[in-house]
Amino acid sequence: MSRTILLAAGVVVLLVGLGGSYAEWGSGAQPWGQLLGDNFLFARSLPFTIGLGIVVGFWRASGWRFGAERRVADGAIRRFAPGTVALHALSGLALAVLMATGGWQYLKGLLDAETPIYMGTVYRIHYLAASLLIFATTAFVTGWWLRGERSLTIPRGQGIRTLRGLAHELGKPIGTTLAYTLGLDLRRAAPPTEQFTFYERTISFPIWVLALGLIIVTGVIKALRYVFPIPGELLFWISSVHVGSGVLLGLKLLDHLRYVLAPSRWPLMVSMATGWIPEGYVQRCFPGWYARLTSGATAADTSSAANPPPSQAVRRAGGGAV
Amino acid sequence: VKYLWALIGLLYAVLNLYVGYLLVTAGSGPKLAQKGLLIQAPPVLGGLALAVLALPLLWNCVRLATAKTDS
Numbered sequence: 001m002s003r004t005i006l007l008a009a010g011v012v013v014l015l016v017g018l019g020g021s022y023a024e025w026g027s028g029a030q031p032w033g034q035l036l037g038d039n040f041l042f043a044r045s046l047p048f049t050i051g052l053g054i055v056v057g058f059w060r061a062s063g064w065r066f067g068a069e070r071r072v073a074d075g076a077i078r079r080f081a082p083g084t085v086a087l088h089a090l091s092g093l094a095l096a097v098l099m100a101t102g103g104w105q106y107l108k109g110l111l112d113a114e115t116p117i118y119m120g121t122v123y124r125i126h127y128l129a130a131s132l133l134i135f136a137t138t139a140f141v142t143g144w145w146l147r148g149e150r151s152l153t154i155p156r157g158q159g160i161r162t163l164r165g166l167a168h169e170l171g172k173p174i175g176t177t178l179a180y181t182l183g184l185d186l187r188r189a190a191p192p193t194e195q196f197t198f199y200e201r202t203i204s205f206p207i208w209v210l211a212l213g214l215i216i217v218t219g220v221i222k223a224l225r226y227v228f229p230i231p232g233e234l235l236f237w238i239s240s241v242h243v244g245s246g247v248l249l250g251l252k253l254l255d256h257l258r259y260v261l262a263p264s265r266w267p268l269m270v271s272m273a274t275g276w277i278p279e280g281y282v283q284r285c286f287p288g289w290y291a292r293l294t295s296g297a298t299a300a301d302t303s304s305a306a307n308p309p310p311s312q313a314v315r316r317a318g319g320g321a322v
Numbered sequence: 323v324k325y326l327w328a329l330i331g332l333l334y335a336v337l338n339l340y341v342g343y344l345l346v347t348a349g350s351g352p353k354l355a356q357k358g359l360l361i362q363a364p365p366v367l368g369g370l371a372l373a374v375l376a377l378p379l380l381w382n383c384v385r386l387a388t389a390k391t392d393s
Contacts, residue, residue, distance in 0.1 A: 103341065110348045110365060240364075247368040254338055254375040261331045261382045266391035269327065281392065 003062045010055030017048035034120040042127035043223045053135045057142025064147055068293050068321060076276040078321040085275050091136040097129035102246050130219055137212060151195045151322055152205045165191045165198035192288030207252050214245035324386060331383040335376040345369025
């Protein structure tokens with residue numbers, strides 16, 4: 001109950017903050033055009049957007065159901081919680097809009113071309129999408145931090161083991177080169193894959209963190225440049241890093257889609273949309289996770305009275321969704 | 323849904339090939355040539371990287387649309 005009140009308070013504070021800023025903008029007290037007005041609205045809304053993200057992250061973490069769910073009908077295992085699916089979809093949409101509008105701005109300057117769309121509108125859409133991405137990122141990070149979620153990172157003290165798993169996963173030419181360079185013993189069997197593949201944990205997720213971290217931090221600094229004076233040379237470098245990380249995000253999205261749109265990994269793509277993944281696929285491709293799920297089934301079943309399943313169509317087992 | 327995602331991936335890959343081409347031509351064009359290597363290099367390298375990474379996505383989208391998916 002109290003967590004829901006906190007969530008409602010977060011929404012109210014956001015609306016009050018946006019309303020106050022919008023009222024000042026609409027009063028005509030300041031001689032701002034659309035571009036500068038939108039910039040101020042975006043910059044002033046940031047603390048409220050981040051605050052709402054923190055509240056939503058706390059709301060999700062405090063009501064989190066630890067332990068995995070199985071769908072009774074077909075034995076499918078929950079890989080992602082419904083909130084994770086929703087936030088991932090929101091982030092994906094925001095990222096697509098951000099890259100389209102940001103790329104439009106960059107290419108317009110680079111090619112010195114006229115644009116059929118008014119640039120103030122392009123910036124307005126860019127700010128709206130940036131707010132969505134900042135909200136989703138803050139909610140994700142807060143939730144992971146409060147729950148101690150580590151399944152997408154390299155476990156402490158298991159760096160070599162994880163790299164050996166990665167080298168096995170990458171296959172002959174690249175994996176062997178990586179193993180030779182780092183002195184990994186590929187004669188040893190590959191360690192069992194946990195809830196996420198070694199590629200997702202060692203390459204994919206760290207690059208997402210780097211690119212999103214850079215683009216959000218530099219974007220926020222750029223947005224604040226009319227609120228707080230920032231030296232011109234520093235702003236030039238911040239803008240350069242912002243564009244560079246935008247290109248890095250475009251590259252990462254190419255790699256991400258390449259990875260999940262492979263026919264052999266299609267169930268991973270489906271699981272990101274539905275939250276569920278077939279049991280046979282988990283058993284074959286994620287043996288480490290499957291072993292945890294099956295070994296923890298008894299213990300989790302006994303605790304189900306204190307932590308009831310969300311519906312009659314699912315039952316609980318060990319392990320857990322992210 | 324599978325074919326829709328194959329189409330989305332295909333369109334994104336083709337768009338990136340085009341953006342890569344624009345970046346390389348702009349980076350090696352006369353306007354940026356006057357500004358030195360430090361300004362020229364990022365669009366050229368970024369454009370090449372976009373084009374190179376678009377190719378495996380193109381291939382996987384074609385495979386997704388034509389091959390049997392795992393389950």
